[in-house]
Amino acid sequence: MADIGYISLVIGFILSVYAIAGQLAGRRLGSGSLVKSARGAVLATALLATVSSLALVWLLVTSDFSIKYVYDYTSTDLPLFYKIAALWAGNGGSLLLWLWVLVIYTAVVTYADKIEELTPYVSSILMGNAVFFYFILAFVSNPFEKLAFNPAEGAGMNPMLQNFGMVMHPVTTYLGYVGFAIPFAFAMAALIIKKTDDRWIKLTRKWTILAWLFLTLGNLYGAQWAYVELGWGGYWAWDPVENASFMPWLTGSAFLHSVMIQERKNMLKIWNVSLITVTFLLTLFGTFLVRSGILTSVHAFGNSSLGMFFLVFTGLVFIASFWLIFDRLHMLKETREFESYISKESSFLLNNLILVGIAFTTFFGTIYPLIGEVFTGTRPTVSIPYFNTVNAPLGLLLVLLMGICPLIAWRKSSAKNLRDNFLVPLAGSVIFAAAAYALGLKKPYALLAFTTLAFVTIATLAEFVKGTTVRMRMTGENPLAALGKLMVRNRRRYGGYIIHLGTIMLIAGIIGSQTYDRVVEKTVAYGETIRIDNYEITYQHLAERRDGKNDVVYAELTASKDGKPIGTLQPEKVFYSTHPNPSTEVAILGGLVEDLYVILAGWEKDGRATLKILVNPLVAWMWIGGYVMVAGTVFALWPGRGAEIGPKYVRGG
């Protein structure tokens, strides 16, 4: 089985080279049969990657420990679920998953064949990526490597990976990462054949939005996984690995917005092509950061030569794509200018600058240790407050723009237009601020941030109300029917607003948990109570239980809030049979307002236990916001009438 998997990789490597050569040569020579055969090769590489992936899954499921990868990441007692998930637990397997997704995407794009003259180039660019991954898998990081002996038992999966997050986070992140290759390939192909209109944007819009959605989910599931599994009470630590998936998300978000300007106004062509290129490069560069171990990170890294390959590949893509952009620059020249700075276009541009700005500050902070080492000899470190102090004001400005943008007209806003649109949200947020202050929201930064969110929420909801009332007046429908039809007829726009509302919830969760989190660490004896704010947590006793092959030690706690019992908590330490040290399982008593988060840090011979207790406000809204964003995206993407874009807003056009 391992041989089948490996041979598939080698044949896949050869066929992917042929797929490129065949399509390009066939196109140049005008040989339809050559193009057709090369397309067959694209399909074949997709099948081969599937065979290879399934072969590895088979080996994992049947626990064939003569294969190093299977030995390294699984054991016989591992649940089937995690045996399959072990496919992406290590370097080789996770790259195989990446390749698998990539070649399937490529086959879909190749056979969908939207524009005959464009497809061979798009397909070849994507296959170029596949060649790289096939090469890495076949010759650098082979997941089918055999051991010299045949162990009876595997080393087991790291306990931290045995979490539902292990299933959701890597898969969604890869679907997002790889997805951005598609719009990138279309952009480059369009430049190669010198078609610089916005067709490539329209054709890839769904791909881009899906890639963005998956990357959003990937980041969120990663945060949630860290929150429930890592046991330090937080969900984001600006670790290089986290930044690696955050940066393409930022530039990808910028791209989603800026393409609207090109679609509507034929502006920002150079910017859009560059933005998608940078986004794609960041996905590669991120992988380099993750796999090379070049930066100090608590995330672990395996094969460090792998990093070099990624760096070289990223460099080649960088040079080739920007050379191409530079060479075609004259075709991308702007034909139009901004007509006013108080217009939707300029607020979009500002939104883009901030998103790219946050990406840049994050990038700079992430690689600063490397730059500093070159110039000073010692390696500087950048701590978490850097990212927070720099990105928080930028983020808040971005949120504000999210509210302002829908209020401003395309082309140019009149003073009356501005007055009419801003009055309600402004008045509403002033009232909100006063009420929140009176109710005890006294921290200036939190008050400012939540007021901004209130402004944006009102402004966004006002769009729904405004559209509905106009429609009611015109059609005489009842409010619900008018709202429903309004949204369905303008799915893209209202889908976008729903995504914005989800973002507001997400950011409310971030602000709440960052500004009003409380923590206490204490060692207590049986029957002793820990107070944190209006919570009382009483330590009943320490107990032990058996969970399959694992031993679990847990503390039995009862919690009450304002004197009323709210439940029991059992924070644990799990002693895995395959792992020498216990790992923490936190206990969370969560709600919409805040989470009571308890960690059992340790215990003494006399039965005393050391507990770390955190109160994290509004965390649940991060996850809820994520699902609202999914709903908005699905709504916007749903095919049919109403999913097309609005009219062009070009003077005389």
Add this chain to the structure above:
Amino acid sequence: MNKKIKVIAAIIVIAGAMFLLIGSGLKNNTGSYLTINEALAVRSSSTDKYIQMEGNLVEGSTKWDAGKIELRFALTDGENKLDIVHNGVKPDNFDSGYPIIVEGRFNSSSEFVAENVKVKCPSKYEAETKEQ
């Protein structure tokens, strides 16, 4: 053309503000990544400097005071030894032989006070062992 200049001017102002933010952010939140040997050399002279270090736990050096929530241990690079004090709990996998990353400052009595203690888990990609 006039508008174009204004737009460019606005972009420059924003970019400038961003660089100021980065500058001040870096000024206040950077430290040095030192080897244990380098840290020993500077310990009396740089009490306020934020330092990050990596080393292996000296066997038998761990002292845990549950009542005070105070963890004391020593890190070594193979030759030199440095005593660390951490007012917090032990992270998972603390004594399983993986390298340990500490972040913090030297205090006036030349003790290294670690704000964060993390364990680096070398064998498994994406095996996040993050604790603070």
